[in-house]
Amino acid sequence: MSGSEPNQHQDLVDQTVIVIGASSGIGLETARQVRAAGGQVVMVARDQQRLERAAAEVRPRSTTALDATDTDQLQQFFSDLPYSVDHVISTAGGPLYAPLADMDLAETSRHFGERLSMTLGIAKYSQGKVRDAGTLLFIGGTGGRRPGVGRAVTSALTAALPALTANLALELAPIRVNLIAAGFVDTALSASLLGNQIDARREELRSSLPIRRVVGPEDVAALAVHIMCNEALTGATYDIDGGQQLLPQG
Numbered sequence: 001m002s003g004s005e006p007n008q009h010q011d012l013v014d015q016t017v018i019v020i021g022a023s024s025g026i027g028l029e030t031a032r033q034v035r036a037a038g039g040q041v042v043m044v045a046r047d048q049q050r051l052e053r054a055a056a057e058v059r060p061r062s063t064t065a066l067d068a069t070d071t072d073q074l075q076q077f078f079s080d081l082p083y084s085v086d087h088v089i090s091t092a093g094g095p096l097y098a099p100l101a102d103m104d105l106a107e108t109s110r111h112f113g114e115r116l117s118m119t120l121g122i123a124k125y126s127q128g129k130v131r132d133a134g135t136l137l138f139i140g141g142t143g144g145r146r147p148g149v150g151r152a153v154t155s156a157l158t159a160a161l162p163a164l165t166a167n168l169a170l171e172l173a174p175i176r177v178n179l180i181a182a183g184f185v186d187t188a189l190s191a192s193l194l195g196n197q198i199d200a201r202r203e204e205l206r207s208s209l210p211i212r213r214v215v216g217p218e219d220v221a222a223l224a225v226h227i228m229c230n231e232a233l234t235g236a237t238y239d240i241d242g243g244q245q246l247l248p249q250g
Contacts, residue, residue, distance in 0.1 A: 011229045012039030016061060016083070019043055020068050020122070021091035023050040025187035026139060029217035030089055030224050031058045037225055042085065044068070044077070046092075068092040069114040071121040078125040087228045088126055089137040093118065094189055095157075099150045108153055115157055116164070123168050123177070132174045135228050138165065139220070142183045142241050146249055162237040169235030176234035178227050183241025186214045210243035 017034045021027035023045035031041045031054070041060040045051040048065040055063045066073040068090065096111045098104070119138055126136065144151055144158030161179055169177040184190060184205060191198045205214045223240050227233050239245065 012037040012086075012225070014038075015086035015228075016040040016042060017228065018085050018088040018126075019091070020089065021045060021093075022058075022060075023047055023054045025091065025189055026182070026185065026217045026220045026224075027089075027091035028054050028058070029221040030091065031060065033218070033221045033225050035059070037229075039086075042081075068122075069118050071117050071125075074118070074121040075125045078129055081129055084129055084131055085134070086131055087135040087137065088122060088130060089135075089139075089224055089228075090118070090122055091139045095141060095143065095154045095193075097150045097154060097193075098152075100152065112153060112157065116160065119161070119164060123172060127172070127175075130175050133231050134175055136168070136172070136175060136177045137224055137227055138177075138179050140179050140181045140237070142181045142239055142245060145245070165237060166235045173234070176231070178233055178235070179237040180220060180223055180227070181237050181239045181241075182220050183215060183239075183244040185220055186216050205242070205244070208247060210246060213242070215240060215242045 012034055017039050019027050019031045019041055022031050022043035031043055034041050035058055041058060043051060043055055043058065043060040043063045044066060046067050051063055051065055064077055066077055068074060093115050123136060140161040141158055144155035147155065165177055165179040186202065194201055202214050206212060220240055223238060
């Protein structure tokens with residue numbers, strides 16, 4: 001399977017992982033690596049056609065097309081799930097960048113509310129479906145930790161998700177809850193956000209990051225699989241940015 005070579009250990013044999021946002025990017029790569037580690041995958045994504053294309057490669061246990069920001073759909077999905085699972089990872093959602101002068105407050109409120117309600121919905125409605133010591137794993141970011149024009153909404157979510165993760169880890173114990181905070185990851189979403197600036201951004205990162213390369217979805221997926229397997233990890237935020245935060249702000 002493409003991109004899954006770094007994880008050759010069969011650490012997830014007889015385990016089932018729900019991947020929300022599984023049709024592309026970090027979600028698809030996580031599904032690949034779960035399969036490479038011997039696990040079964042339930043692939044969930046919004047776009048039915050893209051989900052079917054991804055499923056043809058991954059060969060999941062099952063697929064479901066739904067909008068994870070719709071909490072009614074989330075509730076129905078978990079209610080209808082006919083078996084228990086070991087882990088749930090959500091890679092759904094993206095950042096919202098907008099300077100205050102151009103901000104649509106209705107859109108901003110909707111984006112912020114949907115991200116929080118999706119996280120809470122997964123936590124609430126997955127109860128009774130995830131085994132003890134299993135994992136809820138969410139993907140956040142690091143970009144909002146440094147203030148900047150247009151980053152207000154992303155910064156607020158960047159600050160909120162670690163606190164939410166820690167509280168959920170206590171409330172849902174012994175189910176484990178963790179957050180991956182990713183910096184720039186070279187995905188189709190990143191390319192769509194940057195447009196014709198994507199190549200320049202990649203080259204800038206290759207020359208400036210301590211790891212001297214760009215972080216890819218396979219790096220994030222490998223971290224996700226590790227967090228699933230290590231049952232001592234809960235309530236924490238794990239950064240993966242190639243050392244980007246160590247660089248001076250310019």
